[in-house]
Amino acid sequence: MSVVIPDVIDRDLCEQLDAGDPLGWARERFVLDNSLIYLDGNSLGALPRGTVARIAHLVEHEWGQGLVRSWTDAEWMRSPLRVGGKVAQLLHAGEDEVLVTDTTSVDLFKLITAALVARPRRRVVLSEEENFPTDLYVSQGVTALLDARAMRRVPRESLMRALDKDVAIVALTHVDYRTGAVHDMRALTDAAHRAGALVLWDLSHSAGAIPIDLNGARVDLAVGCGYKYLNGGPGAPAYLFVSTALQKELRNPIQGWLGHAEPFNFEIDYRPAAGIRSWMSGSPPVVAIAALEVAVDLALEAGAELAGEKARALTELFIRLVDARLARWNFDVASPRDAYARGAQVSLRHADGYPIVRALIDRGVIGDFRLPDLCRFGFAPLYTRYVDVWDAVDHIVEVMQDGAYRRGEYLHRAYIT
């Protein structure tokens, strides 16, 4: 990590870090009220300023004036491929290996189903117990649907041992949503390949936060969501990655007209398109894809390496301040202390985690809570400042000192997304 946090930290130091931040320009590209300390970009990224104008143009001109002609004139039809190509750059993948389509859940379904069908002699989807629930639920659903398939869930430390000749596909999330712990993508991919299995990585909590090298790690399949660190907006479409080597072998099980080789021939038999387009099913969500494109352009302008470096520095600063200033209130750092082993979030365990997070939100410090006791704080590298980290810890200190979080209004649990 090239940003070194000195032993003695104060707010002035944080201001200096911001002044010297090579990504300092990027915050101004977002709509962010300075009265807010937004540490939930791991759940929903902030709004890029460029998105407001892009969506207005698309709605008022491309849709309102161009109407149906915009499918070709404004290149709506190509947008899932064009924006997929840009996401591919961010992931170190080939331009024709990534498609923007559907949701993460549906994309997981497509890829896991296709992998099982392509490997009929192997019957198992292997995952870890702590994987994000939708990844587990989708795999449960697919293996129940297909004949004689099964899901194998094991603790993280048993993954390598569980890789036997029955495993068709290993489906894992790259960065753990609870703790931010990063899997060793290359080592696990290599191990799976040695065992003859395919690998699928869910990049929802890593893309835009830490550098990813899909081709370098020889990854087979990947999915990811567009609305976290990619800042594509609420319910942004997801993306899927199918390595060139697998594109001829795997087949999209949700055969829709836009994955057809010649959609506008309206043939009665399905013939898949060549390349990544065969993974399309229905009509693309044009407005949402345009919003995602603005955000991905911004991520590319910043660069994944610099973003990863800043995420490591911000999370390091936070952990150092937690150690220095919150020790007496029994917060436990649940995230890895090695900066390279964590994503852009730090989770703190605390028995009163839920009311503490609620009290912080009332003060304008937006983090979130996950059962049973995790306070999650995301440090999205494009718009979080070092002073935000300092000020957030100030607020946590004040919340703990005045005990306001123990008030009744904070104790009733409603979900915090």
Place this chain on the structure above:
Amino acid sequence: MSVVIPDVIDRDLCEQLDAGDPLGWARERFVLDNSLIYLDGNSLGALPRGTVARIAHLVEHEWGQGLVRSWTDAEWMRSPLRVGGKVAQLLHAGEDEVLVTDTTSVDLFKLITAALVARPRRRVVLSEEENFPTDLYVSQGVTALLDARAMRRVPRESLMRALDKDVAIVALTHVDYRTGAVHDMRALTDAAHRAGALVLWDLSHSAGAIPIDLNGARVDLAVGCGYKYLNGGPGAPAYLFVSTALQKELRNPIQGWLGHAEPFNFEIDYRPAAGIRSWMSGSPPVVAIAALEVAVDLALEAGAELAGEKARALTELFIRLVDARLARWNFDVASPRDAYARGAQVSLRHADGYPIVRALIDRGVIGDFRLPDLCRFGFAPLYTRYVDVWDAVDHIVEVMQDGAYRRGEYLHRAYIT
């Protein structure tokens, strides 16, 4: 039909019909340039004025300012159910029978798969050869995926005969995308039920154009797209309908976290939610759902009966003018001549259909073309005027008289969506 078109038609008459139109107010609710005659609302509906402000508010305030808090504060999380409930009103379905989610293709996949799994002793999906391709492709995909299932495609007139005890589900499109011909939903549904099969109706070309009564016809399952007569915008999310009677029996095969009984418990085993929410998979496309809501509110304000009545009158007027003014150019009316047997579109067959449609588009008369020889004209009832019908026919006459459509620039076929 309560609008009677007299024997002698001229432009004055059309103006009188517009002046007396009980839906005349609705056109002003859309962004539509009066220099354009937009007859492609069967492909992409026009932009409701209210949508511009609604999307801007959602993006700038709910996302930009509210950020992640808007999942609860702005009720983003409930929006697929809330808007689904409104679509349900339009379709005469129960409020908890319709959900806005995914695309038509993905929704078809979910429902057809679920029906086959629920009816293991029956192995066939029955459809007609002329069904919209994505409906055929999805069914082909599902039956290839599941063990020992098959698809049976027959000509429309053989559907009744093909209903035997092997049929698990009959999957049909209510209004034919080529000709606008309407199936007798009630009769076919009854016949399928007598044969012990479930029925799925694709309402993509009927909802918003003609009255629909899902509960009255005892329909089991339905899907539909949001971007045609519903005016939800390019790539608007689709909706699915599962009758209350079937909700306990059928199960969403794409098990995602938001279909879970308690999504924010992050349990490792899937437990489906009660009711229609179990058909959700991934995170809802919040911006697109908000756009659809504005449009569905407008459709409800107009009322499905009045909209259907106007669609019948507009298409009747068009056919009468085609008969009276285009006879010598060999146009063949491919749509049913009984107004109640067609949707809100009229298709004309012509050997030079493609260049004719291209030449009309250059004059600002936007229709579309479908292979091999179909010129499709949609008469979306909320914003099409009777004078538009008159003027469109005027343009067709002029195009045929001056022969401009035979110029080389119109002959090369690029798709018209």
